[in-house]
Amino acid sequence: MSIFSWINLLSLIDSVIVKRQKRIKRGECGIDFRESLGTLSGMKRDNDLIRAVLDTVEQRPAGQIVNLKAGEFVEEFPGLSDEALDEHIHLLVESGFLEASRSRAGWIIKRLTMDGHDFLEMSKVESVWQKAKQIAGNFAFVLFVSTLKDLIAAYLKSLSSSS
Secondary structure (H helix, E strand, C coil), rough: HHHHHHHHHHHHHHHHHHHHHHHHHHCCCCCCCCCCEEEEEEECCCHHHHHHHHHHHHHHCCCCCCCHHHHCCCCCCCCHHHHHHHHHHHHHHHHEEEEEEEEECCEEEECCHHHHHHHHHHCCHHHHHHHHHHCCCCCHHHHHHHHHHHHHHHHHHHHHCCC
16 A cells, blocks of 8 residues: 555544544434443453454354364463453343354354344454554444444545555
8 A cells, every 4th residue: 555545544533533533522323322331241342352352263164163272362362261252242132243142051152144244344454453452442333333434434435546
């Protein structure tokens, strides 16, 4: 990517940020900010863990049922407990990103949904992912996803205009 493309991308991202901040101030995001600001049953939601879980499921062969344990994420998330992982998987199921069911052994993850695939694809552009965390990381997950979508749209627009 040329320096001009990067400058164009940063300009587009900044304009998305300004628009998003104005919409938040005007209360036009359709989100009740009185809801939790990132906590799950007393635990802090970790959007990086959410992305890692989706990525791990995507890497498995199609049709393979996945039973995740915290030990699989120990390098990236030291100190992660099975309970915290369980809460994050629960969030992903509730959000419609994973198709899974509970068993005595934990969550049996069947597959990523279309929304799960879309979210994961959007999160793979690291600069956009970091910017989304910076803008909406402490707010409701729906705002985080919405911000990520807006930033990806700006990113794709910059790629198509530079071609």
